[in-house]
Amino acid sequence: MTSDLKDHYDIAHFIDTFALGHYARVLDAVDQHTRQLLAFKVMRQEHLNGAELRWEYRAFPHEAELLMRLADNPSVVRLHDCGYIESTSDSPTDGGMVSYGKNVRAFALEAREYGAKGWRPYLALENLPRAHNLLYLMKPSRPDVRWRLPSEEGIALAMQFATLLQLAHKNGIVYLDHKLEHVYWDGQRLRVIDLNSSRVLENNLNDDAQIRTDIHNLCVGILYPIFTGLSPLKTALRAQPSSMQE
Numbered sequence: 001m002t003s004d005l006k007d008h009y010d011i012a013h014f015i016d017t018f019a020l021g022h023y024a025r026v027l028d029a030v031d032q033h034t035r036q037l038l039a040f041k042v043m044r045q046e047h048l049n050g051a052e053l054r055w056e057y058r059a060f061p062h063e064a065e066l067l068m069r070l071a072d073n074p075s076v077v078r079l080h081d082c083g084y085i086e087s088t089s090d091s092p093t094d095g096g097m098v099s100y101g102k103n104v105r106a107f108a109l110e111a112r113e114y115g116a117k118g119w120r121p122y123l124a125l126e127n128l129p130r131a132h133n134l135l136y137l138m139k140p141s142r143p144d145v146r147w148r149l150p151s152e153e154g155i156a157l158a159m160q161f162a163t164l165l166q167l168a169h170k171n172g173i174v175y176l177d178h179k180l181e182h183v184y185w186d187g188q189r190l191r192v193i194d195l196n197s198s199r200v201l202e203n204n205l206n207d208d209a210q211i212r213t214d215i216h217n218l219c220v221g222i223l224y225p226i227f228t229g230l231s232p233l234k235t236a237l238r239a240q241p242s243s244m245q246e
Contacts, residue, residue: 002096002097002098003096003097003098003099004094004095004096005033005085005086005087005092005094005095005096005097005099006093006094007032007138008031008033008099009029009030009031009038009040009124010029010030010032010034010098011028011029011040011091011092011093012028012029012030013026013028013172014026014027014089014091015028015039015130016126016135018130018135018136018139018181019086019133019136019181020236021137021194022044022056023043023044023047023056023059023060023130023196024041024042024043024044025041025042025044025090025091026039026040026042026224027039027040027042027091028127029124029127031124032078033037034128036080036213037078037127038081038124038125038127039124039125039126039128040122040123040124040125041122041123041124041125042085042120042121042122042198043056043060043120043121043122044056044090044091044119045088045090045221047113048118048120049115049178053115055166057111057115057121058111059112059196060082060107060111060121060122060196061082061107061108061121061176062196062200062213063123063194063195063196064082064104064107064108064123064207065078065104065137066077067106067123067167067195068102068104069171069173070164070168070171070173070195070214073163073164073167073168073237074168075125075160075161075163075189075190075191075192076163076164076191076192076195077125077126077128077187077192077193078103078125078126078192079124079125079126080100080102080124080125081100081101081102081123081124082099082100082101082102082104082107082121082122082123082124082242083097083098083100083101083107083121083122084097084098084110084114084118084120084121085097085119085124086117086118086119087120088120096119097122098110099117100200105119107121109144114130114188124234125193128184128191128193129184129186129224132184132185132191133180133182133183133184134180134184134185134222134226135179135180135181135182135183136181138180138206138225138226138229147229148225148226148227148228149185149226149227151227153185153187154223154227156188157185157190157222157226158194158223159182159208160189160190161183161190161192161218161222162218163211164190165214165218166190167214168198168214169211169214172200172201172202173197173198173200173201174199174201174207174210174211174213174214175192175198175200175214175217175218176197176198176214176217176231177194177195177196177198177215177217178217178218178220178221179221179222180221180222180225181192182194183222193217200207216223
């Protein structure tokens with residue numbers, strides 16, 4: 001049922017400015033019914049393409065499905081709601097919306113209809129503190145300085161991430177998109193966001209090549225910089241997966 005966005009969410013400022021993504025913008029939002037602070041992730045306007053759904057559009061139902069499949073792991077960010085909005089603003093505050101809650105099947109089935117109308121998909125997610133984001137935590141304040149996590153914290157983070165990947169691989173999911181800006185750490189507990197680039201191993205749940213790549217990307221994209229404070233490519237702090245040999 002169509003309703004008005006402002007009746008569901010009070011949307012405020014952008015919270016993704018320190019690590020902009022390709023798919024979406026993310027804003028602070030307060031659920032008008034529960035007063036809970038959420039992260040409102042909405043597809044960028046430039047990815048609309050009429051009746052033909054671009055992969056960026058399809059990534060939203062895809063991510064919602066994976067979030068629900070991995071909801072038993074405490075390290076995965078929580079999905080609260082998914083749906084479509086009518087507004088074309090980068091910072092939407094009103095206009096029509098349709099909400100599916102956690103019914104990701106219905107959300108996916110309606111994608112083509114709402115894409116043809118020019119409506120954009122959104123996810124309402126658990127809002128994680130910026131101060132816990134690894135890229136934000138480890139970004140140097142001077143060009144000659146690199147920070148790293150204490151070794152005992154790095155080991156705890158690595159073990160929690162390994163447990164998450166173990167569950168994901170058993171469910172036929174490879175995360176793949178291992179970047180510091182996707183990882184939150186409060187000193188004790190790991191939280192991971194952005195499953196829009198993750199893949200489902202539909203035909204072969206024991207795809208060793210994909211699973212090896214996932215573990216490799218964890219080692220290169222997350223573990224190397226948190227233990228050394230360096231990028232594996234020795235350029236920016238933002239780690240990029242290098243070759244398997246490297």
